[in-house]
Amino acid sequence: MENNPQNQNQTPPAGPAKHPHLVGTLVGTGVILVVAIIVLLAFYMNFSNNQTFDSGVVFVPMHHAMFSQNGITIIEPQPNSSVSSPLQISGYGLPAFEAVAGHAELLDASGKLLGRQQLGAKDSGPSQPDGFSGNLIFQAAPGSKLTLRIFNDNPSGLPENSRTVDIPLVAGK
Secondary structure, three states: OOHHHHHOOOOOHHHOOOOOOHHHHHHHHHHHHHHHHHHHHHHHHHHHOOOOOOOOOEOOOOOOOEEOOEEEEEEEEOOOOEOOOOEEEEEEEOOOOOOOOEEEEEEEEOOOOOOOEEEEEEEEOOOOOOOOEEOOOOOOOOOEEEEEEEOOOOOOOHHHOOOOEEEEEEEOO
C-alpha cells in the first residue's frame, strides 16, 4: 500500500454527495408538506367563505344549514322557513348556567307573544361549543309572519353581556 500524500489530505465529501438517499427523502417530504398546506388552505377557504349581510347575519355553508348572529349559531329553524307547533329549536353559542342556555320567544307580526320556551343546554363534547335545544308550542294562523327571538340570560343586566338573535319565520299548517 502506497502512502500517497494526496489521499491523506482528502476529506470525505459532505452534504448530499455523502448521503444521496437523503436528497430523495427531503424532496419527498417537501412535496408532502406543500400538498398538505394546499389541502388545508382549500379546506379553510371553503369553510370561511361565509356571506355577511347588512343585518349582521352570517350565513355559513356547511352540511347542515346554519346561520350566526351575535355569537349565537342557529341550526334550526332556518330564516323564512314554514314552521308548525311544536317548533324545534337548536343551535349553540349561548352560555349555559345550571343546564339552561337561554330562552326562545315566538312573536307575531304585531309583537304579541305567542309562546316562550326555556332552552336546555347540551354538552357537545370537548371540541365543540355547548349546544342548546327546545320545543316551543304555539298557535298561529297559517301564513302568519312570525319572529323567533333567541336570547341568553343576562343576570348582570350589562348590555355587553346580552346576546339576541331574531329569526323571521312563517306559520305553516
